[in-house]
Amino acid sequence: MRFMMIVKATTDSExxxxxxxxxxxxxxxxxEELVKAGVLLAGxxxxxxxxxxxISYPEPGGxxxxxxxxxxxxxxxxxGYTLIDVQSREEAIEWALRMPDPHGFGQGEIELRQVFEPQDLTDDTELLAKEEALRKQVEEQKKA
Structure with missing residues (x-):
């Protein structure tokens, strides 16, 4: 399960x-702890x-x-954000609770949101196969 820890802005960060x-x-x-645990994807x-x-879309089709x-x-x-891959919602909460106050002044706020997996959005096997192929292509481009 992937979760994004979203660090909210403050007047200082803005x-x-x-x-x-x-x-x-x-x-x-x-x-470093996230990396050692093998859960860090990005941040x-x-x-x-x-x-x-x-960029907004104020009118349908506009x-x-x-x-x-x-x-x-x-x-x-x-x-800011940290993207993690964990086994459960509870594990995601545990990692979020371990994050230092993101702004260091007692103003920090972290929003924890689960990321949709492709199979959460559709059961169309053709679309899922295309999504998997795209993800593999991205991984290959990273290696190049």
Whole structure:
């Protein structure tokens, strides 16, 4: 089961304030634990929304609308993520609880969301086979 730990933004992260050296060290230790356990798939911090772009679809069938950041409501923004592959929801919660306060100032908030697997979305064997082929192609491109 894959889960994404979504680190919510704060006013500090949206202002572009970088984490302290102590927090960077704590996160590196945490990531090392994830790697040793064999559950880490990916993880990164994101730049503030002032450097972001939002694409919305305001009308069905209409053209997309492109909006440059910054965006409002820092609590709704994402400052980073960690993607893990674990055996259960409980294991995902345990890993999320072990993550250091992502902002180091008592403002950290982590949202834990399970990732859809292809078979959760369809039982069409042809579509599932195509999805599997695409995933294999991506893995091969990573190796090249």
């Amino acid at each position: 202002a572009g304030n970088l984490p302290s050296p102590e927090l960077i060290e704590a996160m590196q230790k945490y990531n 990164d911090g994101l730049q503030p929304s002032s450097t972001g772009i939002r 053209k997309p609308k492109v909006i440059d950041g910054p965006f409002t409501e820092a609590k709704e923004m994402i400052a």
